[in-house]
Amino acid sequence: MFRKYVNNCVFALQHGYRLIDYSSAYGFEHLIGKAIKKSKIPREEIIITTRVSNSDQFSGNIRNGFFQSMKKLGVSYIDLYMFHWPVTNCYLETYKEMEKLYQEGYIKILGVANCHQHHLEEILKVCNVPPAINQFEVHPLFTQKPLIKFCQDKHIAVEAYTPLARNDDRLRRNRVLQEIAEKYNKTIQQVILKWHVQNGIIPIVRSSNLKRIIDNISIFDFVLSKEEIQRIDSININSRLRYDPDNCDFTAL
Numbered sequence: 001m002f003r004k005y006v007n008n009c010v011f012a013l014q015h016g017y018r019l020i021d022y023s024s025a026y027g028f029e030h031l032i033g034k035a036i037k038k039s040k041i042p043r044e045e046i047i048i049t050t051r052v053s054n055s056d057q058f059s060g061n062i063r064n065g066f067f068q069s070m071k072k073l074g075v076s077y078i079d080l081y082m083f084h085w086p087v088t089n090c091y092l093e094t095y096k097e098m099e100k101l102y103q104e105g106y107i108k109i110l111g112v113a114n115c116h117q118h119h120l121e122e123i124l125k126v127c128n129v130p131p132a133i134n135q136f137e138v139h140p141l142f143t144q145k146p147l148i149k150f151c152q153d154k155h156i157a158v159e160a161y162t163p164l165a166r167n168d169d170r171l172r173r174n175r176v177l178q179e180i181a182e183k184y185n186k187t188i189q190q191v192i193l194k195w196h197v198q199n200g201i202i203p204i205v206r207s208s209n210l211k212r213i214i215d216n217i218s219i220f221d222f223v224l225s226k227e228e229i230q231r232i233d234s235i236n237i238n239s240r241l242r243y244d245p246d247n248c249d250f251t252a253l
């Protein structure tokens with residue numbers, strides 16, 4: 001299983017992917033480090049993202065946790081560093097510790113994940129370096145327009161996680177998506193990824209299937225019309241598939 005994991009990551013890098021999204025909470029940072037080395041892609045071409053785990057936030061182990069991540073990844077800087085969740089009563093302190101590492105030159109871009117508007121407002125009140133990116137759940141069943149607008153107004157780029165809604169049946173069977181996919185001779189998933197990109201969102205997609213890894217990056221040879229983007233926008237039913245940061249158990253995540 002571990003070999004497949006490394007090989008898939010190498011395959012993706014060798015087929016044009018340059019952003020790796022990871023978290024210390026996922027537990028296998030050393031495999032990402034292995035894949036980066038094995039790919040022979042120059043380190044400076046790869047955007048490595050990793051995140052502060054909730055357990056490190058609870059124990060205040062931000063600085064040590066960061067250096068452990070760098071060691072496991074086998075790198076001397078992290079491109080994009082975020083906290084994984086805005087853990088209540090911890091995340092502002094966590095962000096300040098992350099800022100110190102940024103100011104010391106170990107991090108190129110500071111980001112956050114799973115922040116609602118109120119979390120961002122609290123961070124913006126106390127930070128010296130505003131977050132450049134907020135990563136949260138976005139897909140056609142859950143378009144998150146108000147939060148995206150808030151981020152974009154504050155010059156915070158949006159990364160969409162679970163961008164395909166984990167291939168949810170309600171999207172695979174959706175008539176609008178089927179029709180648009182047919183028109184461009186693309187898959188529904190490619191249409192969804194293109195919808196993200198044309199909405200100014202960075203989709204963070206996951207696949208362990210080699211064909212789908214290639215499919216998911218083969219979305220730059222067609223352009224959706226404004227009307228098609230609006231039709232996909234209107235699929236929204238506010239269906240959140242992952243955890244709500246205002247209503248979850250951070251100790252279990």
Ligand SMILES: NC(=O)c1ccc[n+]([C@@H]2O[C@H](COP(=O)([O-])OP(=O)(O)OC[C@H]3O[C@@H](n4cnc5c(N)ncnc54)[C@H](OP(=O)(O)O)[C@@H]3O)[C@@H](O)[C@H]2O)c1
Binds near residue numbers: 021022084163190205
């Ligand atoms: N910050 C956070 O709290 C957070 C939370 C969740 C996720 N994330 C990040 O976001 C990434 C993606 O999120 P996710 O895994 O939840 O959701 P996702 O990317 O929407 O869905 C992944 C699922 O879709 C399938 N899939 C991928 N491409 C496909 C295609 N072209 N056609 C059909 N099926 C396809 C994959 O199956 P196959 O493998 O079989 O292709 C996999 O089961 C994660 O890997 C992680 O890096 C971050």
